[in-house]
Amino acid sequence: MSLSTITKKLLASPAALLVRRSFASAVASSPLHAHYPVAAGSQTAHLQLRTGETFTGGSFGASVSTVGETVFTTSLVGYPESMTDPSYLGQLLVFTQPLIGNYGVPKRTRDEFGLLNHFESEKIQCRGIIVSDYAAKYSHWNAIESLSEWCAREGVPAITGVDTRALVHILRGQGSTLGSLNVGAEPAQTIDWADPNVDNLVAQASTDSVRVFNPTGDVHIALIDCGVKYNIIRSLCQQGARVSLVPWNHPVASELSSYDGIFISNGPGSPAHCTETIDQIRHAYSVYQRPIFGICMGNQLMGLAAGMDVYKLRFGNRGHNQPAVDLTNGKCVITSQNHGYALDDSHMPQGWDRYYVNANDGSNEGIRHVDMPFRSVQFHPEAKGGPLDTAYLFKEFVDQVREAKAAGVQAVVDDSVITQKQQQATPIQASA
Ligand SMILES: NC(=O)CC[C@H](N)C(=O)O
Numbered sequence: 397m398s399l400s401t402i403t404k405k406l407l408a409s410p411a412a413l414l415v416r417r418s419f420a421s422a423v424a425s426s427p428l429h430a431h432y433p434v435a436a437g438s439q440t441a442h443l444q445l446r447t448g449e450t451f452t453g454g455s456f457g458a459s460v461s462t463v464g465e466t467v468f469t470t471s472l473v474g475y476p477e478s479m480t481d482p483s484y485l486g487q488l489l490v491f492t493q494p495l496i497g498n499y500g501v502p503k504r505t506r507d508e509f510g511l512l513n514h515f516e517s518e519k520i521q522c523r524g525i526i527v528s529d530y531a532a533k534y535s536h537w538n539a540i541e542s543l544s545e546w547c548a549r550e551g552v553p554a555i556t557g558v559d560t561r562a563l564v565h566i567l568r569g570q571g572s573t574l575g576s577l578n579v580g581a582e583p584a585q586t587i588d589w590a591d592p593n594v595d596n597l598v599a600q601a602s603t604d605s606v607r608v609f610n611p612t613g614d615v616h617i618a619l620i621d622c623g624v625k626y627n628i629i630r631s632l633c634q635q636g637a638r639v640s641l642v643p644w645n646h647p648v649a650s651e652l653s654s655y656d657g658i659f660i661s662n663g664p665g666s667p668a669h670c671t672e673t674i675d676q677i678r679h680a681y682s683v684y685q686r687p688i689f690g691i692c693m694g695n696q697l698m699g700l701a702a703g704m705d706v707y708k709l710r711f712g713n714r715g716h717n718q719p720a721v722d723l724t725n726g727k728c729v730i731t732s733q734n735h736g737y738a739l740d741d742s743h744m745p746q747g748w749d750r751y752y753v754n755a756n757d758g759s760n761e762g763i764r765h766v767d768m769p770f771r772s773v774q775f776h777p778e779a780k781g782g783p784l785d786t787a788y789l790f791k792e793f794v795d796q797v798r799e800a801k802a803a804g805v806q807a808v809v810d811d812s813v814i815t816q817k818q819q820q821a822t823p824i825q826a827s828a
Pocket residue numbers: 483661662663664665666667691692693694734735736737738
């Protein structure tokens with residue numbers, strides 16, 4: 397049977413007719429978006445955008461209401477990882493992949509470093525999730541519960557039956573906007589539109605105290621925790637490093653000589669709140685001689701510390717197939733991303749260069765110092781989920797740290813040079 401015959405038969409099948417009829421009537425009943433039936437037994441839920449649009453569906457998580465920044469991810473898999481990624485703190489996460497939940501939620505097992513294997517932090521970080529078609533029936537050898545049970549247990553609301561194509565169309569057009577996810581027969585009449593981005597979300601996501609991973613590692617990395625994903629810690633430990641995870645406002649600058657390398661993590665919200673971290677990094681630039689590396693929020697903070705500015709993207713880049721071009725060799729890598737802000741690299745500060753650029757929208761994907769071993773990337777080389785194309789960056793960084801140590805490079809320059817450099821330092825601009 398030819399392909400076109402098979403296609404014709406499928407389109408004429410009773411199931412296809414049913415789908416086409418219900419889609420046609422749904423579209424006819426709403427010029428804005430399609431409505432899908434609420435699953436029997438579930439409560440009605442609503443997603444109301446601050447800009448006025450309302451989407452109605454069925455609740456499959458906790459019966460609570462919440463407000464957050466509505467953002468979408470185009471990733472096809474990895475909902476347990478995305479939902480526990482602290483960068484999503486304060487956000488309502490829309491999945492453009494229509495079928496979500498089909499492989500359930502995995503067991504909480506830990507690796508040799510004490511990190512959860514299948515989650516990027518200890519709990520769900522996003523405020524709620526929005527899906528087109530929740531798969532109540534799940535199947536996976538490692539699953540222990542459904543996505544619905546997990547959300548309900550962790551107090552996170554979830555809505556299914558939303559026309560996510562129409563929703564994303566709106567978000568792409570007007571930009572990410574606040575949304576209210578509420579459970580109940582009618583949409584909420586009064587909503588407190590508190591914008592999570594006015595708060596310092598990094599302070600909420602960061603560790604309160606120093607934690608050491610892989611204590612027998614041969615090089616010592618200070619990992620500044622702005623809301624770190626577990627796979628960043630794991631990736632450094634797997635390269636043989638001893639990792640001290642320190643709070644976002646830890647006085648790293650006053651203990652630089654204890655570290656063979658500095659690493660700045662991803663994190664939620666606007667980087668403009670992290671003035672204390674920016675000050676620490678800026679001080680490190682003036683005296684530190686060993687490698688510094690940043691990921692995502694780390695890229696933004698390193699750029700701000702170098703004197704760059706940051707701006708908010710209309711709807712951000714969140715997904716697992718974002719192309720980034722390495723400007724040092726022209727190669728394009730496919731990357732995992734999750735960010736709403738970007739560095740303005742139209743004017744690079746003296747001594748700094750663009751490192752990677754996004755091949756879709758031209759936004760900044762990284763910066764590097766031309767003389768010193770300081771660099772950062774906007775994408776997530778640790779993936780989880782997403783492609784591992786850029787995992788080599790962890791090896792390169794730890795190798796560089798090891799080589800600097802072996803070559804006897806002093807962690808900090810001597811005092812006379814410090815005084816000279818500090819006198820030359822110029823104040824930075826941080827805006828969002
Ligand atoms: N993943 C991240 O580190 C995100 C950084 C920042 N919160 C942003 O949205 O741009």
